[in-house]
Amino acid sequence: MASPTKVWPGRPYPLGATWDGKGVNFALFSAHAEKVELCLFDNTGLHEQSRIVLPEYTHEVWHVYLPDARPDLLYGYRVHGPYDPANGHRFNPNKLMLDPYAKSLHGRLRWSDAVFGYRVGAAREDLAVDRRDNARFVPKCRVIEPAYTWSEEHRPRVLWEETIILELSVRGITQRQVSTLQFGHALDPPEREPVSAR
Numbered sequence: 001m002a003s004p005t006k007v008w009p010g011r012p013y014p015l016g017a018t019w020d021g022k023g024v025n026f027a028l029f030s031a032h033a034e035k036v037e038l039c040l041f042d043n044t045g046l047h048e049q050s051r052i053v054l055p056e057y058t059h060e061v062w063h064v065y066l067p068d069a070r071p072d073l074l075y076g077y078r079v080h081g082p083y084d085p086a087n088g089h090r091f092n093p094n095k096l097m098l099d100p101y102a103k104s105l106h107g108r109l110r111w112s113d114a115v116f117g118y119r120v121g122a123a124r125e126d127l128a129v130d131r132r133d134n135a136r137f138v139p140k141c142r143v144i145e146p147a148y149t150w151s152e153e154h155r156p157r158v159l160w161e162e163t164i165i166l167e168l169s170v171r172g173i174t175q176r177q178v179s180t181l182q183f184g185h186a187l188d189p190p191e192r193e194p195v196s197a198r
Contacts, residue, residue, distance in 0.1 A: 010065030012058040016101030017075065017143045023067035024143050028077060029060055029098065032089060035052050035080040036062040039096060045074050045107045045140040071145040074106050075099070076135070083117075090116040094131050102141035110137045 010025045020027045026038055036054040041047060054062040076098060081091030095117055098105070100130040114132040122128035 006067050007052055007055065008065040009056045010063040012056075012061035012063045014062065015104065015123075016099055017073075017141065019071050019143055019145060020068075020132055023065055023071035024073065024074070025063065025065045026054070027061050027063040027101075028054070028079075030062060030079060030081070031060045033062065033079045033081045034092065035093075037078040037080075037093070038064060039076045039078060041074040041076070041133070041140050043072070043074065046136065051078070069143065071143050071163075073143040074140040075143070076138070085127055090117050092129060094129075094133055096133070096135040096138055096140075098139065099141045099178060101145045103146075104142040105139040106142045107139040109139060112137045154193060 001120060008023075010027065012027050013024075015027045015029060018027075028036055030036065038052045039048050040050045040052070042049055052064060052066070054064045056063050064194055076096040078093040078095070079091055080093045082089045083091055095115075110116070112134070114130065115137050116130055116135045118126040119128040119130045
């Protein structure tokens, strides 16, 4: 997919990238972001093909729907906002971010100083913003096809009267002195005969 032809508002839920059989909905939570860009990559994950600004912001969730997107699409986010470590904000749009709700990743992390949001070894330490692009060093998120195709598998053809459903509480069964288990029911040990006082 070189560039999406259509960009729709989408929905804020569910979070992550969700293929619905016709297109993909992207949703990312950020209470303090000022802008979020969705970056789409080729099938190798090495070349960024397009960036789409997420047009909608609903209840602190940025979202967009791409009707032309399909499973196996590789993506990541660039999130704009304040770089203010004293207040817990370290937004850096030079860094490609993974979707925290991604269901699959493509590629692997290759360690480099460019993956950090700050300049490693700088005099100002982690207060100095690193403006290098880290996209070639980090894995990309992958849109999945959530439906499982059973192909040649068939459901078991067992009559209900011949079906046994076994449920066992490990804590409950190990707290008792149990001598036998039969058909999922614990049999209590025989009661002791009363001890007569002599």
